[in-house]
Amino acid sequence: MSTAGGIGTAQETAQRPEPGTAPPAARVRALRKVFGRVTAVDGVDLDVPAGSVFGMLGPNGSGKTTLIRMLLGLTRPTSGSVELLGLPVPAGLPAALPDVGALVEGPGFHPFLTGRENLRRVAAVEPRLAARDTGPAVDAALERVGLADAARRRFRGYSLGMKQRLGLAAALLVPRRLVVLDEPTNGLDPAGTREIRAVVADLRATGATVLLSSHLLSEVEAVCTHVAVLKQGSLLAAGELGRLLDAVAGGWEIATTDPGPALRVLREAGATARADGPGVLVEDGPDGPVLFAALVRAEVPVHGLRRHRPDLETLFTRITES
Amino acid sequence: MNRTGAPTAPRPVSWGRLLGAELRWVLRRPRTWLMLVLLTAVPVLMAIGIVLSDRPRRSLLAEVTGNGLTLPVVALSILLTLLLPLVVAVAAADAIAGESQHGTLRGLLLAPVGRVRLVAMKSVGVLVVAALAVGLVTVAGLAAGWLMIGPPAVLGADGALLTMSGTTLSPSGALYRIVLVAAWTLVQLAAVGAVALAVSAWTEHPLVVLSSVLGGLILFGVLTSIPALEPLHPWLITTGWGAAADVLRDPVPAGELVRSTLVAAGYLAVGGAVLMVRMVRRDA
Numbered sequence: 001m002s003t004a005g006g007i008g009t010a011q012e013t014a015q016r017p018e019p020g021t022a023p024p025a026a027r028v029r030a031l032r033k034v035f036g037r038v039t040a041v042d043g044v045d046l047d048v049p050a051g052s053v054f055g056m057l058g059p060n061g062s063g064k065t066t067l068i069r070m071l072l073g074l075t076r077p078t079s080g081s082v083e084l085l086g087l088p089v090p091a092g093l094p095a096a097l098p099d100v101g102a103l104v105e106g107p108g109f110h111p112f113l114t115g116r117e118n119l120r121r122v123a124a125v126e127p128r129l130a131a132r133d134t135g136p137a138v139d140a141a142l143e144r145v146g147l148a149d150a151a152r153r154r155f156r157g158y159s160l161g162m163k164q165r166l167g168l169a170a171a172l173l174v175p176r177r178l179v180v181l182d183e184p185t186n187g188l189d190p191a192g193t194r195e196i197r198a199v200v201a202d203l204r205a206t207g208a209t210v211l212l213s214s215h216l217l218s219e220v221e222a223v224c225t226h227v228a229v230l231k232q233g234s235l236l237a238a239g240e241l242g243r244l245l246d247a248v249a250g251g252w253e254i255a256t257t258d259p260g261p262a263l264r265v266l267r268e269a270g271a272t273a274r275a276d277g278p279g280v281l282v283e284d285g286p287d288g289p290v291l292f293a294a295l296v297r298a299e300v301p302v303h304g305l306r307r308h309r310p311d312l313e314t315l316f317t318r319i320t321e322s
Numbered sequence: 323m324n325r326t327g328a329p330t331a332p333r334p335v336s337w338g339r340l341l342g343a344e345l346r347w348v349l350r351r352p353r354t355w356l357m358l359v360l361l362t363a364v365p366v367l368m369a370i371g372i373v374l375s376d377r378p379r380r381s382l383l384a385e386v387t388g389n390g391l392t393l394p395v396v397a398l399s400i401l402l403t404l405l406l407p408l409v410v411a412v413a414a415a416d417a418i419a420g421e422s423q424h425g426t427l428r429g430l431l432l433a434p435v436g437r438v439r440l441v442a443m444k445s446v447g448v449l450v451v452a453a454l455a456v457g458l459v460t461v462a463g464l465a466a467g468w469l470m471i472g473p474p475a476v477l478g479a480d481g482a483l484l485t486m487s488g489t490t491l492s493p494s495g496a497l498y499r500i501v502l503v504a505a506w507t508l509v510q511l512a513a514v515g516a517v518a519l520a521v522s523a524w525t526e527h528p529l530v531v532l533s534s535v536l537g538g539l540i541l542f543g544v545l546t547s548i549p550a551l552e553p554l555h556p557w558l559i560t561t562g563w564g565a566a567a568d569v570l571r572d573p574v575p576a577g578e579l580v581r582s583t584l585v586a587a588g589y590l591a592v593g594g595a596v597l598m599v600r601m602v603r604r605d606a
Contacts, residue, residue, distance in 0.1 A: 074428060075605045095331035097434040104432075108425020112352060121426075124343035125433040127332040131339055170429065 022050035023086040025178045025209035026071050031080035033066050033233075040066040042233035043080070048178075048211055048226070053204050055224035055241075056213040057316060063233040064213040065105060068182055071211075072102055085177060098127045101176040103184060107167025111156035115147055115166050118155055119173070128174040141169040146195070160187030168199065179203055181212040185219055197223055221312040229319050236319045245309050248318055252282040252291060255304040262300045269294040281308060340439065344447045348413065354451060357409045361455050364405070365397035365463035369470045389472040391496050392570055394463030398456065398507045399566040406455055406507070407514045407535055413451040414518030415531035417444040418601075422526035428606045441519075441601050445594075448519060452511040460504045499569040506579055507566065513559060513586035516593030523600040556581075559589050 026048040033041040041063040048054045056064045069075040071082055073093045082089040084096040109118040116138060123134035142151045145165040150158065158166065164187050171179060181200075185193045200223045203210050214220050220227060221241070228238035237244060256262045259275050266273040271285025282291060288305055295302050310318075348354055398406075421427040430440060514535065521534045542560040545551050555561050562582020568575050 069605075072432060074431060076603065094334065094434055094436060097432055098332050100432070102432050104428060106425060108427075108429050110347075110424055110426060113347075113350065117350070121343055121347055122429055122433070124339060124346075125335055125430060125435050127335050127433065131336075 024048055024083075025050045025052075025085060026211065027083040028067070028071065029081045031067070031070060031082065032078045033063075033070060033075065034078045039233050041070070041077075044230075044233075044235045046228055046235060046238055048209060050209050051204075051207055052226045053200060053210045053224045054212070055220035055227040056211065056230065057215070057217065057220060057227055058213075058230035059320065060215065061232075062230040064230055065182055066233075067230070068102075068104055068180055068211070068213060072097070072100065072104065072180065074104070098174075099177040100180065101171035101173070101178075102180040102182075103164075103167040103171045104180065104182045106183075106186070107163045107170070109155045109163070109166060112154065114152050114154050115158065115162075116142065116151040118166065119169060122170045123173055126173055137173055141173050144172065144199075145169040161189060161192050164188055165192070168196070172199070172203075175206065176203075176208055178209045178211065181210065183214060184212055185214065185216060193219065217312045217316055227312070229316060231320050241312070245312070245315055246307075248310060248315050250310075251284060251308040252288050253279060253304075253306050253308045254282065254291070254295070254302060255279040256295075257301050257303065261298065262295060262302075265294055265298040265300055266291060283308075334436065334439070335433075337439075340435065340443050341446055344443045345450060348416075348447045348451060351416070353412065357412065358454055358458055361401060361405060361409065362458045362462045364401060365393055365459055366466045368397060368463075369393055369466035373470050390464050390468030391499060393467030393471070394460045394500055395503050395566055395570055397459050397463040398503060399563070401459060402507055402510060402563055402566065403560075404536075404539065406452075406459075406511055407539060408532070409455050410448060410452050410511050410515045411518045411532050411535035412528075413448045414515055414522050414535075415528035417448055417519060418522035419525050419528045419531050422606065423528065431606050437602050437604075438598070441598055444519060445516070445597075448515040449512060452515055453508055456504050456508050456511065460500060464500060499574065502574070502579075503566050503569045506583060509583055509590075510559065510563065510586050513589035513593065516590045516597065518593075520593045520596040520600065523597050523604060557585065559585055562586075 024047040026046075028044055028046050031041055031044045031046075032039070044063075044067060046067075056067070058064050066075065070077050071084060071089070073082075073084075073090045076090075084092065085099055087093075087096040089096070109115075110121075113121070119138045119141060120134060123129055123138050126134070126137075129137055139148070139151075142148050145168050147162060147165050147169065150162060155163070155166070164184070168181075168184065171181070181196075184196050188196065197219070200210050200212070210223075212220070212224070224241055226239060227241050227244060229236045253276070254262065254266075256279055259278075259280050262280050263273055263275065266280065266282060266285070269286055269291060271282045271291060273280055273282045273285070275281075285291070286294075288307070292302065292305055418427065421430065431437070435443065517538075518531055518535050522528075522531045525531065539560060542558045545558060546555055546561060559582075562578060562585055565578040565582045568579055
């Protein structure tokens with residue numbers, strides 16, 4: 001199972017800052033939000049490293065969107081502090097937000113305007129665009145998300161996927177340092193989902209930070225370098241995806257052409273093991289070298305032995321259910 | 323792009339561009355034009371009605387009640403009781419509550435359009451709709467009255483009809499009175515608009531804004547009809563709305579026009595303050 005993401009490692013560029021040199025794209029400290037009797041976000045400390053593709057995971061109602069909304073100054077925290085691109089929120093929002101593109105809580109547009117007119121309205125208030133550049137920028141953004149042909153249709157007639165694409169076009173109207181995508185694949189077909197993945201990879205290649213929330217673990221696993229797991233408003237885990245997976249890694253994968261005898265030998269050696277595909281998976285027991293030695297002594301053919309790394313779903317389940 | 327330090331923050335979008343975007347949005351809206359066309363039709367229909375009911379011989383009464391001066395004044399006065407506030411309330415409802423409902427308020431704040439600038443932009447949008455409505459009704463009333471019935475005429479201070487030489491004002495004198503009543507009406511509507519925007523800032527349901535404004539006007543009407551509540555009456559904005567007809571008298575009695583303008587200014591100030599306080603804190 002690939003983990004840290006093939007896209008990421010392939011496009012790891014020389015210009016990426018050394019870890020720790022750039023300020024985090026977003027930072028929250030002791031962040032708390034209470035709605036009446038419900039605590040939506042409960043004392044969260046989180047850094048979104050610059051240049052990362054940061055995935056926020058959590059069941060519905062875990063506080064992902066509320067956290068994002070506080071980050072962008074759309075909702076005031078009950079307590080705690082927020083920094084966006086190194087600037088305090090809300091005082092620094094006028095300076096920070098022009099470099100932030102966001103698609104939060106679904107795309108917001110007017111049904112009586114066409115897709116193009118809606119984007120023009122967004123472009124008209126975009127400080128990073130000179131007045132004369134708004135037209136070309138809108139056309140380029142529509143082209144980029146594959147809506148050029150539907151640009152002259154009214155937004156009311158758009159499908160869910162087209163609406164989502166238009167929202168993405170608005171977020172990416174100008175180059176951004178941070179792009180926040182809340183459930184970006186909602187309503188998209190598999191082709192659209194792949195396109196989002198490509199967009200995220202492009203953004204990452206330009207050095208932008210991407211913060212995305214999703215309930216689709218496979219999506220997050222495919223594109224993210226970092227993840228945070230939220231549950232009932234609390235942060236359960238956060239960090240580099242690879243390290244988190246390593247941390248819960250346990251057991252060994254043994255490639256063998258003779259699983260029957262292998263299982264017997266391993267169980268005799270005190271391991272909990274089961275057949276797994278063509279090989280054997282050791283879930284618990286002695287360390288790898290000990291098992292290897294036992295197998296070799298019993299003359300079981302061993303083609304390979306490596307640490308078993310769970311997929312994100314296993315990690316997620318383990319974190320949220322513990 | 324500079325990732326080690328923050329790039330210089332761009333200058334905010336110019337006021338002209340911001341207001342241009344807002345007005346384009348307001349005027350692209352089909353319902354804005356539908357409302358304006360219907361409003362414009364009212365004085366024209368009134369003129370047609372007067373002409374038809376007065377055939378075959380045009381009476382002196384028609385000359386007075388429907389001429390180029392009285393028709394715009396009467397039309398504004400009648401429309402101010404309900405329809406003009408409704409048009410302003412619709413514009414105010416769309417301006418904030420409607421944007422919030424569609425999720426576009428979020429987009430504006432994320433652009434970012436500062437919250438104070440957002441209030442200014444939205445207020446101008448509503449004011450422009452009010453001004454268009456008043457302007458169209460006035461021009462339509464003036465044109466329809468003058469063309470179909472006769473030139474501007476005026477009543478004496480005692481309510482008696484002036485002599486023929488006195489009934490006809492000079493064009494500039496008539497225009498002055500028409501501009502006066504239109505400006506006065508716009509001030510009253512600005513007050514309604516400020517209160518409507520304040521309500522709009524508290525909700526994401528445009529209907530709440532409409533029902534609040536119309537409900538408020540009806541409530542004020544009920545309160546006005548209760549004699550025991552007389553001390554309250556001067557504070558109700560609707561109490562002064564009869565003052566429009568004062569411009570038909572000669573000389574124009576200024577008292578009620580001034581008083582009602584001051585009351586409207588009070589509503590405007592309170593509505594504006596609530597609007598601003600709410601929008602600075604509002605979730606989007």
